Amino acid sequence: MDAVLSVKDLTVVFSGFRALKGVTLDVGDREVVTIIGPNGAGKSTLLDAIVGKSPVASGHVYYQGHEITNKSPHEVARLGIGRKFQNPNVYNELTVFENILLALKGTHGILASITSKLTRAKKDKIAWVLERIGLLDKAFVKVSSLSHGQKQWVEIGMVIAQDPSIVLLDEPTAGMTSDETHLTGEIIKTMSQDHSVVVIEHDMDFVKQIAQRIIVLHQGEKLAEGSVAEVQNNSKVVEVYLGREKIDIAAA
Amino acid sequence: MTQVLDGVQRSTFPVKLFITAGIVFLIFFILPFLVGVFQTALISKLLLFGALAISLDLVWGFTGILSFAHGVFFTLGGYAMAYYLKLNLSSTNNNYGVELPDFMVWNGLEQLPWFIAPLKFFPIAILAMVLVPAVFAYIIGWFIFRSKVSGVYITIITLAISSALTTLFISQQAYTGGTNGITDVAVLTLLGIEITDINLYWVILIFTTLVLAGSLWLTRSNLGLILRSINENERRISYLGYDVASFKIFIWTLSAAIAGIAGGLFVPLNRFISPVYLAVAFGTQVVIWVAIGGRGTLFGPLIAALLLGQVQNYAERVTQDWQLIVGILLLVVVLFLPKGLMGLVPRINPDRLLMPSPNPSAGYVQARLLDWFTPLQGAFRTVQEWLIRGKRRH
Numbered sequence: 238m239d240a241v242l243s244v245k246d247l248t249v250v251f252s253g254f255r256a257l258k259g260v261t262l263d264v265g266d267r268e269v270v271t272i273i274g275p276n277g278a279g280k281s282t283l284l285d286a287i288v289g290k291s292p293v294a295s296g297h298v299y300y301q302g303h304e305i306t307n308k309s310p311h312e313v314a315r316l317g318i319g320r321k322f323q324n325p326n327v328y329n330e331l332t333v334f335e336n337i338l339l340a341l342k343g344t345h346g347i348l349a350s351i352t353s354k355l356t357r358a359k360k361d362k363i364a365w366v367l368e369r370i371g372l373l374d375k376a377f378v379k380v381s382s383l384s385h386g387q388k389q390w391v392e393i394g395m396v397i398a399q400d401p402s403i404v405l406l407d408e409p410t411a412g413m414t415s416d417e418t419h420l421t422g423e424i425i426k427t428m429s430q431d432h433s434v435v436v437i438e439h440d441m442d443f444v445k446q447i448a449q450r451i452i453v454l455h456q457g458e459k460l461a462e463g464s465v466a467e468v469q470n471n472s473k474v475v476e477v478y479l480g481r482e483k484i485d486i487a488a489a
Numbered sequence: 490m491t492q493v494l495d496g497v498q499r500s501t502f503p504v505k506l507f508i509t510a511g512i513v514f515l516i517f518f519i520l521p522f523l524v525g526v527f528q529t530a531l532i533s534k535l536l537l538f539g540a541l542a543i544s545l546d547l548v549w550g551f552t553g554i555l556s557f558a559h560g561v562f563f564t565l566g567g568y569a570m571a572y573y574l575k576l577n578l579s580s581t582n583n584n585y586g587v588e589l590p591d592f593m594v595w596n597g598l599e600q601l602p603w604f605i606a607p608l609k610f611f612p613i614a615i616l617a618m619v620l621v622p623a624v625f626a627y628i629i630g631w632f633i634f635r636s637k638v639s640g641v642y643i644t645i646i647t648l649a650i651s652s653a654l655t656t657l658f659i660s661q662q663a664y665t666g667g668t669n670g671i672t673d674v675a676v677l678t679l680l681g682i683e684i685t686d687i688n689l690y691w692v693i694l695i696f697t698t699l700v701l702a703g704s705l706w707l708t709r710s711n712l713g714l715i716l717r718s719i720n721e722n723e724r725r726i727s728y729l730g731y732d733v734a735s736f737k738i739f740i741w742t743l744s745a746a747i748a749g750i751a752g753g754l755f756v757p758l759n760r761f762i763s764p765v766y767l768a769v770a771f772g773t774q775v776v777i778w779v780a781i782g783g784r785g786t787l788f789g790p791l792i793a794a795l796l797l798g799q800v801q802n803y804a805e806r807v808t809q810d811w812q813l814i815v816g817i818l819l820l821v822v823v824l825f826l827p828k829g830l831m832g833l834v835p836r837i838n839p840d841r842l843l844m845p846s847p848n849p850s851a852g853y854v855q856a857r858l859l860d861w862f863t864p865l866q867g868a869f870r871t872v873q874e875w876l877i878r879g880k881r882r883h
Contacts, residue, residue, distance in 0.1 A: 288728065314730035326725040328718050339714055345730045347739050350711040399729065 239302075241266050241403050241433045242287070242318070247296035249279075249286050256282040258457040259296065264403060269425065269434045271444050273468075274454035275478055280437045281323065283454070284405045288320045289313045301402070315345065319401035319432075323408045325388035329381035333372055333391055336380055337363045340395035362398070370394040370424060386417035393424060403433040410443055422446040453478060517694055521687045533690045533758050535798035536697040537751045542778035542790030543700050544747035549776070550785035551708055552740055553720035557772035558629075558647035559748050561654050562622035564771075566749030567762040568665070569621055572605055573614030574674035574756060592671070596663035605664065611679075618753035619746050626745030630738040637734075639723075648769055655767040670763025677757035684757065693754055697791070700747055704787050716740060717785070777815065781822045783829025793830060 240263035249257040257279045264270050272280050285291035287298055289308045298306045305313055314320070328336050341359060343349070367373040370390040375383065380391055389409055396404050409425070410418040418440065425447050428434055438444050444451065444465070451468045453460040455478065461471045468474055521529040541563050548554045575590045585594045589601060607613045629650065633643055658665045666672070677684040684692075707713065718726045719733055727733045756762050765771060778797060782789030797815060804811035826832045 309727075310724075311727045311730050311732050314728050320728050322725075326722060326728075328721050328725075330717065330721055331714065335714055338711070339718055339726070340729050342730075345732070347712065347736060350715055350736075351707065353711045395729065 239266065240264060240299075241268075241301060242435070243297075243299040244283070244287065245297045245299070247283070247286055247298065248294045249282050249291050250294040251291075256291075256457055257286065260454070260457070260459050262452055262459065262462075264433050264435055266402075267429055267431070267433055269429045269436065269447055269449045271436045271438055271448040271451045272454060273438060273441075273444060273451060273478065274460070277456075278454040279457040280454055281407055282457075284320060284407055284435070284437065287313075287405065288318060311345075314399065317400070317402040318405065319396035319399045319403070320405045321389075321392050321396050321407060321409060323411060325385065325392050327380050327388050327391045327395065330379065332377050332379055333367070333383070333394075334363060334376045336391055337366050337394050337398045340398035342398070342400045366394045366398045369397060369427060371420065386413045386421075389413065389417075389421070390424065393421075393428075397428065397432070401432060403435065404428060406434065406436045408437050408439065410438065410440055418443055419446070514694075514698060518691070521690055526686065529686060529690050530758065531798065531802060532795070533686070533693045534755070535795045536693050537755050537758070538775075538778065538798060539791035539794040540697045540700045540751045541748050541775055542782065542794045543697075543704050543787055544744040544751070545775050546779050546782075546784065546787055546790045547704055547708070547716075547740055547747075548744045549779055550783075550787075550790070551713065551716040551720060552737060554737065554741065555641075555644045555776065556647045557644065557769055557776060558650045559744070559775045560766050560768065560771035561651050562626060562745040562748035563752035563755070563775075564654075564762060564764070564766040565622040565625060566618045566752030567756050567766065568671065568752075569608060569614055569617035569749075570753040570756040571671040571674055571762040572608040573611065574677065575671050576601075576605075576609040577678075578673075578675045590666075590671070591673070592666040592669070593663060598663050602664060615753075619749055622749030622752070623742050623746040627738065627742045630741040634734040634737040634741070647772070651767060651769045651772050655764050655769075658764040658767055666763070668764060670761055670765075672761040672763075674756065674760055686758075689754075689758055693758070696750065696754060700751075701787060701791060708787065712736075777819055779829075781819060781829055783826075783831030786829065786831035789829050789831035796830075 242264040244260060244262045246259045246261055247257055248255060248259055260279070260283060262270070272283065274280055282291055286293050289305070289310045289312070293306050296306070297304055300313075300316055300318060303316075305316065305318075308316075328339070331339070338355075338359070341362060363376075364373065367376055370393055372387060372390060372394065375387070380388060383391065389411075393404075393406070393409060396406075406425070410421050413421060422443055425434055425436065436447065448465055450463065451465060452462045453468060453471075453474050460477065461468055461474045463471070517532075520532065524532070541559060544562075545556060545559045548556055576588075578590070583589075583591060585591060587594065589598065593601070608617060629646075633646060638646065658670075659668050661667075677689070708716065715726065715731060715736055719736060723733045752762070752766070778794040779790040781797065782791065782793030797818075800814065800818075801811050804814050808814075822829055
């Protein structure tokens with residue numbers, strides 16, 4: 238299986254601090270890869286480096302066989318890598334419909350944006366996206382009046398609307414109720430019919446719901462990789478991450 | 490599934506608004522016959538200031554770039570036109586009976602500088618009126634926006650540009666006429682016909698109308714959506730694949746070109762141009778028109794420029810300190826009307842680009858009316874918005 242996204246020996250340095258130390262990973266076509274790890278493990282930094290937000294000190298990022306290391310964010314986005322941030326990054330002053338419209342592929346130039354028409358195809362595409370994120374009935378509502386969870390879905394919708402081959406989601410369920418979390422899991426599973434998905438997550442139940450393959454990061458390095466069962470039974474992982482969480486729960 | 494979104498369309502230009510605008514345009518068209526020569530000239534000037542305010546609204550109201558340099562773009566266009574009119578003053582009309590403008594004679598120039606000479610020709614002067622401010626803005630914009638300078642730093646740079654150019658123009662007396670600027674220019678003549686004040690008024694009215702209509706059209710396209718998104722969160726939109734810098738440079742340059750044309754039309758009317766319009770004080774006035782009129786409303790800044798100009802005209806007769814009145818008005822607007830004068834007129838405000846086709850329900854209209862007529866509620870909402878905005882800043 239050819240990897241859609243390939244990260245080789247990636248190192249990111251922030252004023253002397255090595256946030257990522259030679260991380261390597263592959264993401265296959267329509268695969269869901271979940272990245273877990275304690276705070277400060279470098280999970281978000283990894284996504285930042287892939288999309289060109291954080292400068293890569295050494296190592297390479299390949300997308301569909303082409304090197305994209307240190308390209309600028311809008312170039313990476315145009316190539317087909319969609320990114321969702323940790324906090325909902327949506328346009329509160331616009332409607333859900335307008336948010337998705339902005340994200341649609343193909344109207345990124347200045348002239349195109351002035352002359353573009355709201356075609357049938359675009360409307361259908363937006364409806365398709367809204368159905369996926371379960372917000373079809375909220376199309377013309379200003380985003381500012383949505384709940385936190387719904388805003389997260391709007392942003393997932395914005396990412397899907399770009400028709401990316403690969404979607405990077407940074408803690409999509411942060412701040413969600415358990416019902417919303419479960420629904421998000423279902424959204425991600427449906428997404429994987431069309432896109433590869435990389436998810437950063439803390440919630441182990443959620444990880445079990447969606448994960449095909451898990452990568453554990455710890456202090457900027459890859460600690461383990463494998464299925465849910467493999468990772469859960471990995472002694473190093475239990476020691477640095479899962480175990481501690483268990484102890485935390487026990488203590489609480 | 491799809492029929493749910495079938496009704497969606499770009500909200501067409503509201504018919505009522507269109508008719509109102511047509512009537513207003515007609516009134517303005519016949520206005521010179523109803524008011525005196527003085528008012529005709531004053532309104533001509535205020536319409537140009539209105540166009541200037543609209544150009545700033547495109548970059549500040551929509552895109553969030555606060556600029557104090559719009560007076561500079563206006564004045565650069567103005568100087569291009571002023572050189573043209575000055576150079577076309579016949580030698581008999583010139584104080585010194587020579588082809589060289591008077592201020593150059595005073596300052597010992599014996600020959601027309603090569604970079605000013607071509608402005609004697611109308612097409613070149615017209616091109617310069619648009620291109621000098623536009624290219625200048627493009628260069629500044631390229632450096633500012635490509636280097637990702639943002640927020641208040643852009644504003645500081647625009648202040649610096651305004652101050653630097655004022656100093657430059659004052660110091661280069663031989664070329665610019667110094668503090669006095671270029672005065673006693675010729676009357677604008679096209680194809681051998683002298684353009685009268687009333688003709689000039691109509692030209693200006695049509696220009697301002699085109700600027701308003703063009704800006705409305707532009708901001709109602711996807712471009713408007715993108716500009717507003719840049720304003721709210723520019724990082725996010727770049728991850729959607731938009732090159733934010735190029736959009737900013739585009740609107741910035743376009744805005745400067747509009748300002749330049751307004752400045753160019755200002756000179757045949759005003760009969761002089763001087764560094765006063767380069768200075769920060771004038772740039773600030775443009776900012777005030779937009780703030781009082783309502784950011785991102787286009788109509789608002791135009792109306793504010795017209796109204797404040799009239800207020801100033803009458804206040805000046807009463808007191809030298811008319812600026813105090815404008816200052817108090819500004820305070821009131823900033824404190825109580827965060828959306829400016831247009832915040833009082835919710836229907837005309839092009840708040841949403843896209844609307845569902847069914848008309849707003851009766852409940853919605855009622856709520857809007859309540860908003861309108863219950864001042865207490867309005868005040869409460871203002872305070873609420875104020876608090877929320879304060880919180881977001883932290």
